[in-house]
Amino acid sequence: MKVLVLSNFLIGLYSFRKEIVKAILDQGHEVYISAPVDEKNAYFEGIGCHLIDTQFNRKGMNPFKDLNLLLNYYLLIKRIKPNVVLSYTIKPNLYGGMACQLHGVSQVANITGLGSAVENPGWLQKLTVFLYKVGLRKAKTVFFQNTANKEFGLQHGMVNKESVKLIPGSGVNLQYHQFQEYPNIDKTIKFIFISRLLKEKGIEEYFCAAEAIKAKYPSIEFHVVGWCEDAYAEKLKVLQNRGIIIYHGPVGDVRPLIGMSNCTVHPSYYPEGMSNVLLESCAAGRPIITTNRPGCGEIVEDGKNGFLVEAKNVDNLVEVIERFLHLSYNQKKQMGVNARSKVENEFDRQIVVDAYLKEIASIY
DSSP states (O other): OEEEEEOSOHHHHHHHHHHHHHHHHHTTOEEEEEEOOOTTHHHHHHTTOEEEEOOOOSSOOOTTTTHHHHHHHHHHHHHHOOSEEEEESHHHHHHHHHHHHHHTOEEEEEEOOOHHHHHSOSHHHHHHHHHHHHHHTTOSEEEESSHHHHHHHHHTTSSOGGGEEEOOTTOBOTTTSOOOOOOOTTSOOEEEEESOBOGGGTHHHHHHHHHHHHHHOTTOEEEEESOBOHHHHHHHHHHHHTTSOEEOOOOSOOHHHHHHOSEEEEOOOSOOSSOHHHHHHHHTTOOEEEESSTTTGGGOOBTTTEEEEOTTOHHHHHHHHHHHHTSOHHHHHHHHHHHHHHHHHHOBHHHHHHHHHHHHHTTO
8 A cells, every 4th residue: 555644744753653654664555755854854765765845834824825735735645646644733634634535535634732723712713623624524534632632623523523533642652761760869859841942831830930949949950951932042041040940952862861850840731632741751750740731631640640730820830849849759759650650551652553553454
């Protein structure tokens, strides 16, 4: 079979879905990937994929400007004649879905998160919901990554009930993200935030909590890993100079930094599918503190492998961080063991790989 993968980001495809691509190749299928080419194109070409450089603006939802992407997908499917199209993220899902309908090709779409455009009421939500209805109305399968997104999609008629299936996010590669021994009892307690420094990812709440905790517990460390948006560059510089934050910048391999930390703090209220940062932290055996929001709350059993906090509530975040600090060393360590067990039982990436192989096999 010919399998065409539509994605907006090769780095994301590499980080979270390369195991799916490799498993499809291992079954003898031919894989084509359409995405803006970046530094990961060599990996996919090296394992035997055919790459098609498809440039488009990942941001914005102007359907008139995106007509060119729809045309590109239409011509691509006409040329390749795939048996099935796998699509990820909103524009490949929607415009790839429309192109699939025009050619009568099976589509397996993955809703990696509904995003602010869908979550916040208004004209943009109405437009986006309409585009989902048009783009995915004939999709063979639509994978949702959390129950809240699935229910929203069904309630708003964005997808056909018969096509909907639930998977545990992108899952986590448990061989790559291995369990790491909990930091020594005599070491400084270190918290870590791993994400782009975006308002919706809770960076402001993290900054405020770090200031409050450092005022009472000067030896505690608060680390930040990720791209810094211009809006936070000056604030970050000030906090660094004051010794409140230790900033590592964007890092290709987060495993050593997760390993040196005692707890991952992810106060996000971004409309996520399933937080990969939390899954990777749990896989390493680290407790997590995060919001009770779709894509985050499902990963936490409150008090067992971490703690839940209210979104946008700095006082609650400070309170919970202090609660964590007051746990004994063995309690913190056991939380990490529980975190690893949680992802082993519920979020192993092989679950996701098997779900895709099952869908592809059903098209034969």
